[in-house]
Amino acid sequence: MTSVGANSLNECTSVEAIEGSRLAADNSSHLSAPTVEEDKDFPNSNEEEAEEVVIPEKPASAYVTVSIMCLCMAFGGFMSGWDTGTISGFVNQTDFLRRFGSYSHSKNTYYLSNVRTGLIVSIFNVGSAIGCLFLSKLGDIYGRCMGLIIVIIVYMVGIVIQIASVDKWYQYFIGRIIAGIGAGSISVLAPMLISETAPKHIRGTLLACWQLMVTFAIFLGYCTNYGTKTYSNSVQWRVPLGLCFAWAIIMIGGMMFVPESPRFLVQVKKPEQAKASFAKSNKLSVDDPAVIAEIDLLIAGVEAEEAMGTASWKELFSTKAKVFQRLSMTVMINSLQQLTGDNYFFYYGTTIFKSVGMTDSFETSIVLGIVNFASCFFSLYSVDKLGRRKCLLLGAATMTACMVIYASVGVTRLYPNGKDQPSSKGAGNCMIVFTCFYIFCFSCTWGPVCYVIISETFPLRVRSKCMSVATAANLLWGFLIGFFTPFITSAINFYYGYVFMGCLAFSYFYVFFFVPETKGLSLEEVDEMWMDGVLPWKSTSWIPASRRNADYDNEKLQHDEKPLYKRMF
Numbered sequence: 001m002t003s004v005g006a007n008s009l010n011e012c013t014s015v016e017a018i019e020g021s022r023l024a025a026d027n028s029s030h031l032s033a034p035t036v037e038e039d040k041d042f043p044n045s046n047e048e049e050a051e052e053v054v055i056p057e058k059p060a061s062a063y064v065t066v067s068i069m070c071l072c073m074a075f076g077g078f079m080s081g082w083d084t085g086t087i088s089g090f091v092n093q094t095d096f097l098r099r100f101g102s103y104s105h106s107k108n109t110y111y112l113s114n115v116r117t118g119l120i121v122s123i124f125n126v127g128s129a130i131g132c133l134f135l136s137k138l139g140d141i142y143g144r145c146m147g148l149i150i151v152i153i154v155y156m157v158g159i160v161i162q163i164a165s166v167d168k169w170y171q172y173f174i175g176r177i178i179a180g181i182g183a184g185s186i187s188v189l190a191p192m193l194i195s196e197t198a199p200k201h202i203r204g205t206l207l208a209c210w211q212l213m214v215t216f217a218i219f220l221g222y223c224t225n226y227g228t229k230t231y232s233n234s235v236q237w238r239v240p241l242g243l244c245f246a247w248a249i250i251m252i253g254g255m256m257f258v259p260e261s262p263r264f265l266v267q268v269k270k271p272e273q274a275k276a277s278f279a280k281s282n283k284l285s286v287d288d289p290a291v292i293a294e295i296d297l298l299i300a301g302v303e304a305e306e307a308m309g310t311a312s313w314k315e316l317f318s319t320k321a322k323v324f325q326r327l328s329m330t331v332m333i334n335s336l337q338q339l340t341g342d343n344y345f346f347y348y349g350t351t352i353f354k355s356v357g358m359t360d361s362f363e364t365s366i367v368l369g370i371v372n373f374a375s376c377f378f379s380l381y382s383v384d385k386l387g388r389r390k391c392l393l394l395g396a397a398t399m400t401a402c403m404v405i406y407a408s409v410g411v412t413r414l415y416p417n418g419k420d421q422p423s424s425k426g427a428g429n430c431m432i433v434f435t436c437f438y439i440f441c442f443s444c445t446w447g448p449v450c451y452v453i454i455s456e457t458f459p460l461r462v463r464s465k466c467m468s469v470a471t472a473a474n475l476l477w478g479f480l481i482g483f484f485t486p487f488i489t490s491a492i493n494f495y496y497g498y499v500f501m502g503c504l505a506f507s508y509f510y511v512f513f514f515v516p517e518t519k520g521l522s523l524e525e526v527d528e529m530w531m532d533g534v535l536p537w538k539s540t541s542w543i544p545a546s547r548r549n550a551d552y553d554n555e556k557l558q559h560d561e562k563p564l565y566k567r568m569f
Contacts, residue, residue, distance in 0.1 A: 063202060066281045070198050072254030074209035076148065076190035078247045079155055079183040081214035083124050084346050085221020085369065086240045089362060091117055093229060093236040100169035114486040116169060122482025123173055127158075127180020128187065129472040129479070135181060136188040136468045143268075144193040144261045148186060152248050155182025159244045179244075184475060186251075188468050195455035196261040197281055200522045204383040204452050211448035212376040217247075218346060219369030226362045263460055263523075266298045274298065301524050305461040315462055316469065322530045323458070327466050329514050330454045333392075334474035336507040337450045340399055341500030342442050343481055345435060346372075364432060371436045375443035387519040387540065388449050389511060395445025396508035400501055402438035406431050407497025414494065450474070456518050459527045512537060 090096045097110040100120070104111055112120070131151065138147035158179025165172040191210055198206040224240045259281060265274035272286075275295050279286045317324050345368065382391055413427040458466040488496050516539035518526050525544040534542045 063199065065283050066197065066199065067202075067206060069258045069281060070194045070206040071209055072251075072258050073148075073190045073194050073197075074206070074213050075247075075251050075254060076152075076186040077210045077213035078217040078251070079152075079179075079186055079244070080128070081217025082221050082240075082244060082247060083179070083183065084214075084343070085218035086225060086237075087121055087124070088346065088365065089222070089225030089229070090237045090240075091121060093225075095232065095234050095236045099165075099167045099234070100172060114490065117486050118483035120169065120173060120176065122479040124176045124180040124183070125475040125479035125482060127177035128184025129180075129475040130177075131181035131184030131186075132188050132468040132472040132475065135185040136464055138185070139189045139192065139264075140464050143264055144189055144196070145255050145258055148189045148193070148255055149252055151182045151185035151189065152251055153182070155179050155186070156245060156248050158182060159241055159248075163238055163241050184471070187475075188464065188471050191451050191455040192463060192467055193258070193261055195523065196263045197259075200520060200525075202384060203456065204388070204449075204519060205380050207452040207455055208376070208379045208383045208448035210451050211379065211443070212373075215369075215373040215376045215443055215447070219366070219373040222362070222365045222369040226366055229362055262295065263298055263302075266295065266302050267460060271295055271299060297524070302460065305459060313465060316465060321459070322533075323462055323466065326457050326530060327469060330457055330466065330470035331473045332510060333450055333453055333515065334470050335477050336503060336510065337446050338474055338477035338481055339500065339503035340396075340442060340446055340507070341403060341481075341497070341503075342439070342447070343478055344485060344496070344500065345439065367432075368436065368439055372439050372443050375440040376448065378444045379448045382444055383449055383452055384519060387517050388453055389515055389517045389536070389540070391445045391449045392511040392515060393508060395441050395449075396504050396511060398441040399438055399446070400504040400508070402434045402441060403497050403501040403504060406434045406438065407494050407501060409434075410494025410497065453515070453518070456521075456523055456526055457530075460523070517542075 091112055094110075097112060101110040101112045101116070103109075131154075135151050135154065136147070138150055141147070142150070155178075158175050158177070158181070161175030161178060162172050163175075165175065191207060194207050194210070195203060221240065224243065228236045228239050259277035260273070262274040262278045262281075265271070265277060275286050275291050278284075278294055279288065279291050282290070284291050315321075315323060316327055319325065379391075386394075409427050409430050414423050414431070415421065416424055416427075454467055454470045485496075488499075514536055516529060516534060516536040518529075518539075521529065521544065525546075528544055529539065529542055532542070
């Protein structure tokens with residue numbers, strides 16, 4: 001969806017758009033399918049001429065405008081990332097413990113019980129899941145941009161309640177729920193808007209910017225905790241919370257320059273505004289043939305979907321349109337993202353590294369934050385260069401190896417003389433090194449790619465509902481891990497790593513058998529692939545109908561010709 005001229009189109013060229021609109025129209029009951037004779041009227045439909053138009057060398061400047069807009073949307077990841085980075089420090093800060101913890105007379109210190117720690121840390125995810133399922137509907141009613149602004153305000157209300165808490169932990173608890181509702185809605189609407197705005201050639205990269213912002217916020221959160229830990233009053237935790245207002249205001253300010261989703265505007269019967277939005281993103285005039293062709297394609301797709309009736313929650317269980325299959329796949333992928341164990345380190349980083357003998361676990365958390373953030377830059381390249389499937393498969397394999405070593409060293413070498421004796425410094429350092437390797441692998445693969453997959457898998461008419469359910473599944477698993485981790489680690493300590501190792505091994509096989517490749521496809525072509533019933537492990541060689549050449553059979557396309565979309569990045 002970006003371009004600076006008529007020849008550099010967002011989703012496809014004029015010819016591609018015309019043929020794509022004819023293909024989408026074929027699904028509508030009141031539109032007729034194109035005939036062979038009609039194809040003669042499109043002299044550019046042969047492969048050589050179409051390829052010449054589709055794959056021009058575009059300068060980097062062609063994508064600057066839309067990339068900046070998508071970065072403004074991706075900044076919404078700062079809300080969730082900031083919470084993850086700061087809450088792990090809050091539960092270990094003296095003033096926070098004094099205000100919201102219990103007093104131990106035997107140890108003469110304040111502490112948070114496992115139950116209270118688990119609730120305070122993880123309840124944010126419950127609020128986020130509620131926001132995903134309910135408030136994300138605002139994007140379908142008022143538009144993606146206005147919906148985002150509304151839920152950001154909800155997020156700010158939750159922050160006010162937390163900052164105003166004095167000594168009642170349940171007030172702070174309620175504030176985290178409300179802030180979570182806002183942040184959860186952002187995590188649906190922002191990636192959705194990016195997926196509907198970004199060019200298909202770099203859609204994965206721009207969606208990966210969401211995770212980049214999350215990791216950047218986690219890193220800054222760790223740094224802020226380190227900077228405030230020397231204070232003895234509420235500055236320790238109120239200053240980091242107060243900074244949430246800055247992130248919210250920046251997000252709202254950025255949204256003022258972002259045009260509404262062309263797909264949403266077409267859906268609500270505002271084609272002229274859709275043209276203006278698309279033209280603004282791509283620095284084209286409203287009358288440019290590229291703009292007209294793209295909007296015609298979107299109109300044809302929306303009309304075909306509307307011919308099937310109004311989308312309802314019941315339709316999420318439809319197998320005829322492959323909606324249920326897609327929803328099941330994305331729910332599983334988002335659940336497995338949490339079961340990789342990433343938040344085991346992010347939520348309880350400072351607590352974990354105290355147990356491996358670190359004198360200042362806040363410093364170690366900063367190191368992990370740097371690794372996490374820096375690694376995400378690799379994903380901006382890999383997600384569109386390697387593809388979604390390969391990233392997930394590589395990530396599952398490498399993270400499994402890292403988790404095996406981490407857990408094995410923790411179980412067998414960390415306490416050579418018993419847990420009542422000092423831990424082994426060498427074993428502790430080894431565990432930290434492989435934790436860094438693990439985070440590097442996660443941030444390059446499963447961290448960003450899961451958001452990419454859920455944002456580009458569903459048809460427009462059910463996209464918001466399906467994305468909300470898939471994201472809610474991710475957040476609910478985050479709650480379960482955040483809540484139960486203190487109990488589990490108290491019972492089995494580093495054996496917990498073997499649980500995540502088993503989940504990672506399972507995720508490798510699940511991705512291989514159930515997750516198709518969507519790299520280089522427009523959202524309409526992704527829908528076509530699902531409707532064609534393409535097997536996931538064969539999806540890398542699948543070619544959309546609008547790009548197939550009648551002179552070649554499928555065998556020649558798969559073996560003698562490199563698939564067209566593999567040359568489009």
